Amino acid sequence: MAHHDLLIIGAGSGNSVIGPEHDGWDIAIAEPWLFGGTCMNRGCIPSKMLVHAADLAMSARLAPALGVHTTFDGVDWPSIRDRIFGRIDPIADAGLAYRHNLDNVTVYESEAHFTGNRAFEIGGQSVTADHVVLAAGARSVVPELHGLLDTPFHTSDTIMRVDTLPEHLVVLGGGFIALEMAHVFHGLGSRVTILHRGDLLLRRADEDIRHRIT
Template identity: 65%
Template sequence: MRHFDLLIIGAGSGNSVIGPEHDDWDIAIAEHGLFGGTCLNVGCIPSKMFVYAAEVAELAADSERLGVHTSFDGADWPAIRDRIFGRIDPIAAGGLDYRMGLPNVTVYTGTARFTGPRTVAVGDETITADKVVVAAGAHPAIPAIEGLESCGYHTSDTIMRLDALPERLVVLGGGYIAAELGSVVGAFGSQVTFVLRGDTFLRREDNEIRERFTTAYSRRFDVRMNTPVLAVRRDGPEVVLVVQGDQGERTELRADELLVATGRIPNGDRLDVAAGGIDTDSVGYVVTDDQLRTTAEGVWALGDVTNPVQLKHVANHEARVVRHNLSHPDDPARVDHRFIPHAVFGYPQVASVGLTERECRERSLPYRSHVQPFSSAAYGWAMEDTESAVKVIAHAETRRLLGAHIIGPQASTLIQQLIQGMHFDLTVDQMARHQYYIHPALPEVVEQ
């Protein structure tokens, strides 16, 4: 049984916990999948590289309204895929080679399972450590639908590596993963059908934003809302979904491929964390305090395995906190989860930070909100944009920002100035009047 100073389970953001201050530590890394984790290999980075190419296709197909004569003549899916993963795969391989080449780091390629306090089994080996960091991520949630497991389906882990673009794709789900990946495939020429259990996309977004987004997607795609999937089967090369219609009748949807994008589940259960004395909540997330310590002595956790806000920038922040706390137990850092922004890279984009109106009402906060369309700004005129908007929510008494929500082009960029405003505790008046806004540029929508 080999003993280490530090064991890290997961080589995504967990990999960044190691710094020069740990050069004299004996460190083990256990990773069951691709080095670099979800974001690099099957998540935010490759998906956004696909999104950018899809946006180019969308703009080419929609430029006639600006008087520009272009058209979309199809996409070379294998070329796009190979260009993207031709950049990503060497980074993952290089990261693994780098860590394996360090004299003080041992890499275990396999699933680590706790067998006792700070003790794990990886393959045929059992290892122990003085300190353990659990950064094992999450995996796709698969609904219990008759025939689904045997019919063959894709998740976000596999859909981006398809050999060929399907003529028809059915997407189960209406969250950000479904919206982004379904939009990409649709932009490249596939017929995409979304099947939603509820009556809206992006149900956690502010009502104004999700209604606009749902309207936009309902125009672009075949969207089946309030549609339970009763069974799935294969009929030759086709996947067949048996769904329940509005009147309770059974109908069939046929496609070439099926994408299941119905959420993600933390990997704590796969690690048998309970055997290590590590508590999880009712959903399965590893319980941590504000220093990211778990309920087990000498064990920290970060990222998707512990935080329901499964975002890379959150995991990176948490990795910095854990890295500090490993070396400075008498001067611990604490996580700051007050103003976590997020973006949905659909078409249109959505970005948000802070509270929604619904959350303000639930907390009985006095607030005022305002929706400003892109069309009110000169750059919005240039874009001929009549659908995009910025929504700002402020405290009615202090006039400080409580939340901001954007739908439209560059939303993920425009939101940053509002994130800063919240972080530095600015009022909406200070945001609008105590700085210059370039004219005519899109941020003027925020100023207005």
């Protein structure tokens, strides 16, 4: 059984917990996916880079209405995607390599499961720790819709890395992530349909904003 002074579950914001005050501690990090967490790998950073590309594409289409002579001839989706993740993925890889190279840090590239009080099963190994930080983040929720599991679909975790630009994208939901992805793919040339229960989008937003966006 392995024992550590500190176990951090999740290498997104959890990766920033370790500081000079932990010099001399035996530290472990459990992360089955990419270092850097949701924001860097599948959230706000790649999505905003996609939004910028979509905004440029939409500007090219809309500029003639203002007397600016531009044309829109489509996009090179693989180039857009690869430019974004070609910058992001090496950062995640470097973060993992850096932690692996520290003498006082053990990295478990597996999920952690509680088996008792500060006791865990990680990658088939029993692990205990004096201190535990839970920083596992959030997961996309797949709604229970009849037939959905029999239909190929993406979530916000995967849609930004697809191989080809969808000809037609159906977005289930009317929250801010749904609308951001709808804007991105519509801006880049996909036909987009939003399916939302209710009369107004962005349920938790200001009422005037909801009416304007809808």
